[in-house]
Amino acid sequence: MDHENEMDTPASGQVPPKDALDQAGGAQPPQLPPQGTQTVSGQREVMSRRQFLTYALGGTGALMATMVASPLVVSAFDPLHRASGGAFSKTNWKPSDFNEKLPTHVNYLQHIDDGWNSQDVSNDVYVIVYQKKLMIMSHVCTHLGCHVNGSTENGKSVAPEYGNGKEWFFCPCHGSQYNIYGVQTPASPAPRPLDLYYYHVNADGYVEVGNNFQRSDATWGNNPNPTLA
Amino acid sequence: MNTENFVYRQVRKVLRKVYDWIDERISVTPLWRDVAQHEVPAHVNPTKKLSAFMYCFGGLTFLTIVTQFLSGIFLAMFYTPDIKNAWYSVNYITNDVLLGNVVRGMHFWGASLVIIIMILHMLRVFFTGAYKKPRELNWVLGVLIFIVILALGFTGYLLPWDQKAYWATSVGSQIAGAVPWVGTYIQTLLVGGHTVGALTLTRFYAIHVFFLPAALMVLLGVHFVMIRLQGIAGPL
Ligand code: FES
Numbered sequence: 001m002d003h004e005n006e007m008d009t010p011a012s013g014q015v016p017p018k019d020a021l022d023q024a025g026g027a028q029p030p031q032l033p034p035q036g037t038q039t040v041s042g043q044r045e046v047m048s049r050r051q052f053l054t055y056a057l058g059g060t061g062a063l064m065a066t067m068v069a070s071p072l073v074v075s076a077f078d079p080l081h082r083a084s085g086g087a088f089s090k091t092n093w094k095p096s097d098f099n100e101k102l103p104t105h106v107n108y109l110q111h112i113d114d115g116w117n118s119q120d121v122s123n124d125v126y127v128i129v130y131q132k133k134l135m136i137m138s139h140v141c142t143h144l145g146c147h148v149n150g151s152t153e154n155g156k157s158v159a160p161e162y163g164n165g166k167e168w169f170f171c172p173c174h175g176s177q178y179n180i181y182g183v184q185t186p187a188s189p190a191p192r193p194l195d196l197y198y199y200h201v202n203a204d205g206y207v208e209v210g211n212n213f214q215r216s217d218a219t220w221g222n223n224p225n226p227t228l229a
Numbered sequence: 230m231n232t233e234n235f236v237y238r239q240v241r242k243v244l245r246k247v248y249d250w251i252d253e254r255i256s257v258t259p260l261w262r263d264v265a266q267h268e269v270p271a272h273v274n275p276t277k278k279l280s281a282f283m284y285c286f287g288g289l290t291f292l293t294i295v296t297q298f299l300s301g302i303f304l305a306m307f308y309t310p311d312i313k314n315a316w317y318s319v320n321y322i323t324n325d326v327l328l329g330n331v332v333r334g335m336h337f338w339g340a341s342l343v344i345i346i347m348i349l350h351m352l353r354v355f356f357t358g359a360y361k362k363p364r365e366l367n368w369v370l371g372v373l374i375f376i377v378i379l380a381l382g383f384t385g386y387l388l389p390w391d392q393k394a395y396w397a398t399s400v401g402s403q404i405a406g407a408v409p410w411v412g413t414y415i416q417t418l419l420v421g422g423h424t425v426g427a428l429t430l431t432r433f434y435a436i437h438v439f440f441l442p443a444a445l446m447v448l449l450g451v452h453f454v455m456i457r458l459q460g461i462a463g464p465l
Contacts, residue, residue: 068299068335075303075322078327078329081327115318115321116314116318116321117314
């Protein structure tokens, strides 16, 4: 044991000099646990009574807290597992009310199931026939959500009035323009075409309107809805 | 074993460092010592004498009150205090919300549990004579807390707006109306109108989730501070 080592040893004596440690380790019978599980004082490391109680109580407390908290947190996350709407709303339109030349502006009562509340809310859409399917276009501008205007006069659809007679829809907010299929012009702030609605035709021949879905510039013509008879 | 020990030590080290960093700046150690680090007197320690568990009822009351606060906060995310929608929103919580029936069940059963444990706590204080000088004021506070808890139970009972809720409140408010001289005024104020209806529901809701919980927190705070000032009452 050299003097330098003695100087480093704390006064409390809890950490014996390195030499002493080596000696203690060397003196142990081989079947005892290896060095790594020993404390510096050469004793086998066991959990103190206090530590054990701390863990036991802490563990029990954590378990109880989790039991109380988890159903609460799960309930708050309920909206994430809820699919949006899905119900179809009846209308009084027949597919023959619409044509391939110009969109027609029509109203219907949209059935909305919202939590414990169900209501029928008036909604208006623009409908045009494209490739033997209805394109039921939302009136919501894809830029920031204003109500777009169609080219209509006294409630009747007329030839495109915007963009030098090429564009049919115009958004009054920031000037987005869309053609008869709801596809925006490159200069418009709107990032994508107007949304489409799902629909089906019921047994009586009336159109029923479902949820809406987004399209991109590339998929503006894709329409997953049924072909008209 | 070795690696387990190693990981355990490292985690401890990091936690220690985080704690020290915070402690160095805002010295939390004296704070939590003041709140939590006290010797448990032998006569209230169930490991020394099993019957001492009755000294836990106060703490258990607080624990159930805390769970009531928590489950109530989450129920408020779905509940609507309106006579047209209240029942439907409760129905939605019970039948549609994920584990909503569990959350509502916690609040429902917890409400009764708080009252039961609180009465046990009160009986313990009474029969060990812990309310005697110098702790009379804390007994009075405790009785105020008791009243607030009962009021929470009464106002909460109306919120589902079903038949049971409606008639319980009708009867309850008529009992208030039986007070001599001022009864009808009390009844009108309580109900918020001349019949149990839309105004009663919003009024009870506000009382249930704002007024009473706020009062309860203040009263409980003072209750605990007084225990800290006066210490736990001595053994019999
Ligand atoms: S909202 Fe329609 S252009 Fe901005």
